[in-house]
Amino acid sequence: MLEQQHYQVIDQLSSGADPAARLRAAEQLAAFEASGEITEDDLLGLLQSEELAIRAHAILALSGKKSQKATAPLSRLFVESNDPILLQELLEAFCAYGDDRFAAVVLKRIKKPSRFKRAAMLLRNRLEELFDGQFILDQILLSALKYLQVSGFAKPGKEIKALLEHKDPMIRLNCLRLYDRINDLPQQKRLQELVTRDPHPLVREAAAILMEKLQP
Known part of the structure; x- marks a missing residue:
C-alpha cells in the first residue's frame, strides 16, 4: 500500500523543479518497486493518474515485469486515450511484452485512430480532442508496425495492406518488414x-x- 513517503516521491515525478529532480524521483520509485514497498497493485492504481509522467512510469514498470494483471488495463488505456505521447509509451510497453496479446487492439487503433471516450472521461481528456484521427495515426503508426513485427502476430488484414500506399517511406518499409x-x-x-x-x-x-x- 502506498504511504506518504511514496506519494511525495510520486509527486516529484510529475512536478519536480527540474529534469534532474524528476530523474531522482524515478530512480527512487524504482528502488521502492525493487524492494517490494510499491507493489504491482500499486502500479496498477497509478495507471489512473491524471499526470502523464506518473502513468508513463507505471506503464514502464508494469511492462518491465511483464505483468499479467496489467494486460487488460493497458489494452483499455490504449483503446481509450487520444494522447499520442501516451499511446507511444504504451506501444513501447507492448514491445517489452514481446507477444501478440495486444495485437487486436493495435490493429483496431490503426483502423480507427481517433476514439470516442466515455462521458466520465471527457473532462479529463478534453485536450486530447484537439488531435484528429489522422494526426494520431501518423504519430503512432511506425511504433505500431514495429510492435506487430515483434509480437508474433500472423494475420495481416486490409488495414496493413493499405499501408503499402502510405506517403511515408518508413511506413511502407516497415509494412514490408512485417509481411x-x-x-x-x-x-x-x-x-x-x-x-x-x-x-x-x-x-x-x-x-x-x-x-x-x-x-x-
Whole structure:
C-alpha cells in the first residue's frame, strides 16, 4: 500500500523543479518497486493518474515485469486515450511484452485512430480532442508496425495492406518488414510495382528481397 513517503516521491515525478529532480524521483520509485514497498497493485492504481509522467512510469514498470494483471488495463488505456505521447509509451510497453496479446487492439487503433471516450472521461481528456484521427495515426503508426513485427502476430488484414500506399517511406518499409516477419508476402505483382516505381531505395530493396522469396 502506498504511504506518504511514496506519494511525495510520486509527486516529484510529475512536478519536480527540474529534469534532474524528476530523474531522482524515478530512480527512487524504482528502488521502492525493487524492494517490494510499491507493489504491482500499486502500479496498477497509478495507471489512473491524471499526470502523464506518473502513468508513463507505471506503464514502464508494469511492462518491465511483464505483468499479467496489467494486460487488460493497458489494452483499455490504449483503446481509450487520444494522447499520442501516451499511446507511444504504451506501444513501447507492448514491445517489452514481446507477444501478440495486444495485437487486436493495435490493429483496431490503426483502423480507427481517433476514439470516442466515455462521458466520465471527457473532462479529463478534453485536450486530447484537439488531435484528429489522422494526426494520431501518423504519430503512432511506425511504433505500431514495429510492435506487430515483434509480437508474433500472423494475420495481416486490409488495414496493413493499405499501408503499402502510405506517403511515408518508413511506413511502407516497415509494412514490408512485417509481411516478411510473418511469412505472408504480398502478391508478386504488387511487389514488382514497388521494386520499379517506389521513390525510396530502401523500399525498393526490401520489395526485391521479398520477390526473391516468392521464387520457387
